[in-house]
Amino acid sequence: MERTFNVYKGLQRPLVYRGFSGKFIYWALASVLCGLVLGALSIALFSMLFGVLVLAACIAGGMYYTLSEQKKGLHQKSRFKGIIHHQSQINPKVYVKAQRISDALYRY
Template sequence: MAKQFNIYKGLQKPLIYKGFQGKFIGWGIASLVLSLIAGGVVGSLTSMALGGLVCIGGLVGGLFFTAQQQKKGLHFKTRHRGVFQFRTDFKKLRNGTKKENGV
């Protein structure tokens, strides 16, 4: 007889950390890492003060962008605004139904 195991139902919810959900956690980490690298490069080439400003500015900008994208939802959706009318070509519809019915 096969063993039966309980299913953990909590896996159906998106992962949430510090207000970021799902894929946006990765976006936040990526903005942190990229701003640290950019700040380090700018700091080594020019001055540490400018590198620190680049690091802080990149981090704040990246997290702000991530928060704005998260408000749109977890998945990219095309949101059309307006009223759409679809035309139906009755000639094609009538010809298609005759072939299907065998008439």
């Protein structure tokens, strides 16, 4: 006898972790790791105070950038704020001419 199991397919929503969703989780993680690496390098090369400042600036700047990009949406969309007017490209003379031809065919 075969056993069947239900397959959980998720909710079709992006993964959310501590306010970051989808690809922005990786962006936040990358900014933390980049801050740690740059902070460690600057501590080793320059001084402890400068390294801590670089560490804090990289992490805070990366998080701010990630959060500001996340507010725009998960997918990049152009958001034009204004009135868009699409002009018609239909030439009315073409239809008048076609109508005359069809009228001429039906007269005879």
